[in-house]
Amino acid sequence: MKSKVSIIGAGMTGSTAAHWLAEREIADLVLVDVVEGMPQGKALDLQEALPVIGKDVSVTGSNDYAATAGSDIIVITAGLPRKPGMSRDDLLFANTNIVKKATEATIQYSPDAIYIVLTNPLDVMAYVTLKTAGLDPHRVIGQAGVLDSARMRAFVSMDLGVSIENIHCYVLGGHGDNMVPLTRASNVAGIPLEDILPADRLEAIVDRTRKGGGEIVSLLKTGSAYYAPAAAIAQMVEAILKDKHLIVPAAAYLTGQYGLKDIFFGVPVQLGRKGVEKVYEYQLSDQEMAALKKSAEGVKENIAKLNF
Ligand SMILES: NC(=O)c1ccc[n+]([C@@H]2O[C@H](COP(=O)([O-])OP(=O)(O)OC[C@H]3O[C@@H](n4cnc5c(N)ncnc54)[C@H](O)[C@@H]3O)[C@@H](O)[C@H]2O)c1
Numbered sequence: 242m243k244s245k246v247s248i249i250g251a252g253m254t255g256s257t258a259a260h261w262l263a264e265r266e267i268a269d270l271v272l273v274d275v276v277e278g279m280p281q282g283k284a285l286d287l288q289e290a291l292p293v294i295g296k297d298v299s300v301t302g303s304n305d306y307a308a309t310a311g312s313d314i315i316v317i318t319a320g321l322p323r324k325p326g327m328s329r330d331d332l333l334f335a336n337t338n339i340v341k342k343a344t345e346a347t348i349q350y351s352p353d354a355i356y357i358v359l360t361n362p363l364d365v366m367a368y369v370t371l372k373t374a375g376l377d378p379h380r381v382i383g384q385a386g387v388l389d390s391a392r393m394r395a396f397v398s399m400d401l402g403v404s405i406e407n408i409h410c411y412v413l414g415g416h417g418d419n420m421v422p423l424t425r426a427s428n429v430a431g432i433p434l435e436d437i438l439p440a441d442r443l444e445a446i447v448d449r450t451r452k453g454g455g456e457i458v459s460l461l462k463t464g465s466a467y468y469a470p471a472a473a474i475a476q477m478v479e480a481i482l483k484d485k486h487l488i489v490p491a492a493a494y495l496t497g498q499y500g501l502k503d504i505f506f507g508v509p510v511q512l513g514r515k516g517v518e519k520v521y522e523y524q525l526s527d528q529e530m531a532a533l534k535k536s537a538e539g540v541k542e543n544i545a546k547l548n549f
Contacts, residue, residue: 243298244268244482247309247351249343250319251280251302253464254359256287257471258316259300263287265475266296267482271308274319280304310350314478317370319343320360322465323458329361329417333543340366344373355516356381357477359470363416364492364540365547367505371494372549378494379517385416386490386507387473388466392453393422396446400438403429410434411490412450413507413523414536420507421532422447426523477512484514493517499525499533504540506533 246262248255251274259270270287272280284302291298301308309315320336323329340360347354356374358367358381367383374381389412398405407430414421424443427434434443449456457466480487489512492505498520499508509521525533 244313245271245311246314246316246478246482247271247273247312247347247354248316248318249273249309249347250317250360251276251283252318253322253467254470254474255316255318256283257467258318258474259283259287261472261475262478263291263296263298263300264294265479266298267479268313269299270301271312272300272302273304273306273309274302275304277304306346306350309347312347312351312354314357314481315347315351315354316357316359316474316478317343317366318359318474320366323361323454325459325462327458329363329454330539330543332361333365333546336360336362336366337369337547340369341373344370348374348376354380355481357474358383358492359474361416362540362543364505364507365543367492368494368544368549369547371505378496379515381494381505382477382510382512382517383416383492383505383507384470384473384477385420385492386412386509387476388470389416389420389422389450389453389507390490391469391473393427393446393450396449397427397429397434397438400442400446401429411509413490413509414533415506415540416492417536417539418451418455419532419536419539420451421529421536422450423523423529425526425529480512481514481516486511486513486518488512488521491517493520495520498522499530501533501537504537504544506537506540
């Protein structure tokens with residue numbers, strides 16, 4: 242029997258995630274959105290592309306959450322994206338209501354599902370899903386770190402002219418401008434970034450990574466990034482369905498790791514069929530730890546505004 246993945250929100254990130262996932266041929270897909278006809282139309286269009294690329298999965302669109310019944314994974318992308326000049330935090334209240342509704346509506350049909358949350362502000366929306374569904378924390382993961390780390394990898398590759406396959410970057414912390422690109426742990430074929438890049442160029446890459454989402458928002462003028470966030474979702478879904486025990490940076494619920502409790506925060510997590518199997522802890526310098534704490538303060542402030 243094929244796995245089933247339902248994507249709530251069939252907008253730019255949701256439908257692009259369906260596209261990347263269909264290409265991987267790892268699950269039947271359901272797209273749900275509040276806009277009438279749109280998820281059905283996108284799903285049919287994608288289904289009609291599959292004969293060309295030779296992939297056998299079914300793609301269904303619906304406005305009814307009943308279509309998601311029995312999902313192995315629920316991906317939540319429903320919500321408003323940023324407009325130029327907006328921070329991710331500006332979306333807090335509107336998206337809390339949407340994510341709460343999407344969680345309540347899906348958990349009743351898929352009580353065993355693992356949730357991957359994308360909606361911003363990401364770390365807080367993952368918290369909303371966890372508390373709304375009352376799930377064990379290993380079943381809720383927020384996507385941010387795969388994307389932020391991929392951006393950093395792309396920028397290093399563009400600077401050095403080295404294959405992205407040789408470049409390993411790790412960005413931790415909240416999904417905001419205070420995220421923490423770990424330059425000490427990031428490397429090119431095992432050579433620490435700090436040894437291969439002059440300080441000024443490395444600093445420029447760190448800065449561009451932190452502002453990577455905003456750079457795309459300013460260029461697009463309407464909406465925010467979707468190819469890379471959706472590719473990140475596909476990688477996480479595959480790691481879970483294939484029980485790969487893959488370690489990726491992602492937002493996990495912390496219970497004391499890195500000195501943090503009761504928040505979702507970007508850390509290295511091992512993903513497998515049960516969701517988050519393990520959270521890894523780096524030996525951080527005082528400076529890195531201070532940067533993480535600063536990033537965590539922002540997430541905590543937003544959680545406190547919600548009265549959960
Ligand atoms: N975590 C990340 O790395 C990351 C990256 C990109 C975007 N995002 C966030 O993801 C969210 C979606 O971005 P997008 O570019 O796909 O936006 P989009 O506007 O293209 O799509 C969002 C979709 O959600 C739908 N929607 C709204 N309320 C709904 C509900 N109650 N039930 C079902 N669907 C509903 C809308 O109709 C729309 O089609 C935004 O909050 C954005 O900020 C996060």
